[in-house]
Amino acid sequence: MTRARAGLAPIHNGNSIRLETIPTLGFGDFQDAILAAVGGGQRVCALFGAGTGKPDTTALYVVLADDAGNGLAAGRTEVAGSGFPSLTPRCPSVHLFEREIAEQFGIRAVGHPWFKPVRYSRSWTGRDAWDRPLPEAILPAVGDFYRVEGEQVHEVAVGPVHAGVIEPGHFRFQCHGEKVFHLEIALGYQHRGIEEAMERGPTARSIHYMETAAGDTTIGHATCYAQIVEAFSLTQKPARAQVLRGVALELERVANHVGDLGALSGDVGFLPTASFCGRIRGDFLNLTSLLCGNRFGRGFIRPGGVGFDVDRPLTDELSRRLHALERETADSINLLWDNQSVMARFEDTGPLSGETVVALGIVGPAARASGLMRDTRYDQPSGIYRFFQIPVSTCDSGDVFARAYVRWMEIQQSIAFIRSQLANLPPGETCAVPGALEPERLAVAINEGWRGEVCHVAITDKSGRFARYKIVDPSFHNWSGLAQALRDQEISDFPLCNKSFNLSYCGHDL
């Protein structure tokens, strides 16, 4: 059990609490509570604005994770008028959250050291934090970028359309020769208005927004959404469904990790592993397709449980294919660690220190590669992970090698987990029918997606509809980590560093 700090309301992952149990703090107390929590080793999972119904007043909510104490806490304050003093100078991990609040609600984060839009879209309130005139279109990535001046310093601009089959984003490098002094990343090209469209839901589209928030994390986001609905409707989900959700989440992790290791291999010109893993990744996606008919898990996670049951012949088939794939995966990936030219390119490239990870609130394999024991399956477990713990895989060098090797360790752990769960599926139903959503509550759902923590926070209004639905994809935390990892690196190492994080553009842009 965790001890919530004064003014914050304790909440459990996958549960909801009445809104009135979250006290509205004075703005100073709210910031002090965040600072004290972060200073004590906690993390900011989400910090977001919400309407209050009062004119010119925005509510701010925070969800903090106490990983050591395995608990969560929620806090609330209100901002009146057109701005609030920024906390970023004292707590860097909230930097993007504050920019997002400013963009969505049109209130300034005064004193924010790098106050720019996040997704280049209009605010939801009609106010604009940058006083941009209404008729003018807001163009993505148009504006000032951080610049380094000086003799022989030059700027390299890349994107939004990149060389490969990859989502759009704009990258600005400040270079001296080959050396990168600074990288600034401007996103927002994939913004399609998911959070806004979730308001007044659930609707028939809600689950489909979640399944496509980040298409390669369909299970991760859909599971969080299902848990939010279950938390509001106080639905008891069947044990069998919880196990199957875990199996699907780990299959998603394995498929993506295998794909990433293949791509990393391709980026350093080592083609055997690149070719083998490209095919093996597809075969792991085919396992998910056996479960639900779709390679990305569409249709599998539904509020109340899962959309498809498995029978004995199916679990046998899954286990049989998994067994063959496990050997082929090991054969392919172990070539990397035995090859000196691969290791020479992986090691010491794009290092990220543990201190930077903590300061920026980096999550997932990128955090674990820098030595942090940070895995929500372990720290904030929900569903099956409350009963079966997967060992946390860490490395300490924080470089491309570490991010690759953590993935390899996780692939092995996940396959072992899937195998043992398939052999011990609890009997019974696979889907309960969720009732109506309870009004005026706040729910939190956190899962460890393959990139890291996927966090959803929702608030219901008086009629049990979503008044606010906040989605935090792990990429939202981690893009700044990539920018930091590039400092003092060769610009030619950018593709390799980028792939070692492999972040989502659409999950960030929503």
Add this chain to the structure above:
Amino acid sequence: MYKQILARIRQGHRTIRFPKAVAPALPDRFRGRPCFDARLCRAECRAECRACSDACPVGAIDPLNKSIDLGKCIFCTDCMRACPGGAVAFSGDYRLAARSRRDLVITVDQETLILAQALDRRMKGLFGRSLKLRQVSAGGCGACEADVSVLGTIGWDWGRFGIQFVASPRHADGILVTGPVTKNMELALRKTWDAIPGPKIVIASGSCAIAGGPYAGHDQVLDGVESILPVDLYIPGCPPHPLTTLDGLLRLLGKIGRNGRVSRGD
């Protein structure tokens, strides 16, 4: 080196034989072309019953004639689960790509889809043995992108038909677009298109790129590629299965005929 050779031998030959041999088996739960069974769709109340169209999250079903627009459909089965008569089903037929938007609308009891016809003689002469494509994700969720790029891996190897993604639009013969085309990507998509030398083709891959997918009607998107570019090939799906994409492209290039027969001489 020894280990690499050993691994290579163990991994074996993995490229599918399609289209010369039959396509690889898809799982029983795979959701291909949807179909209505008019006998099960209760005739007397067909006009009144709107269970399927009401359940559809993307408005793909016409409530009166019960036709399904595959361009809008995200293959989610919400209609199938809602139908009291069990009239809606998803078949295992992966062949879905079409040349005209109209051909994607299937009516009650329509047995076959009007599948993509080959390019005209001149275009086929130009692209039939070498089609280089520039991919642009314009609001895609990453799933369409993943399942088109998988076609370049050894499992599918569409390079054997001369199809390949290229980095520069200057080297491309066409563009394959994924995503509903966000307003924030409109300019970049237009510029990429303008940078491709003609003659050139446009492929809309996935329900987002065809009609906006789950994002249709959002202020932030343009409801598909067609809003700004002329589309030559529509590939339905959410995302389209790699086999659907490969089948569509091979039909476009005239390598699979109308009767499903594989053309010789390639």
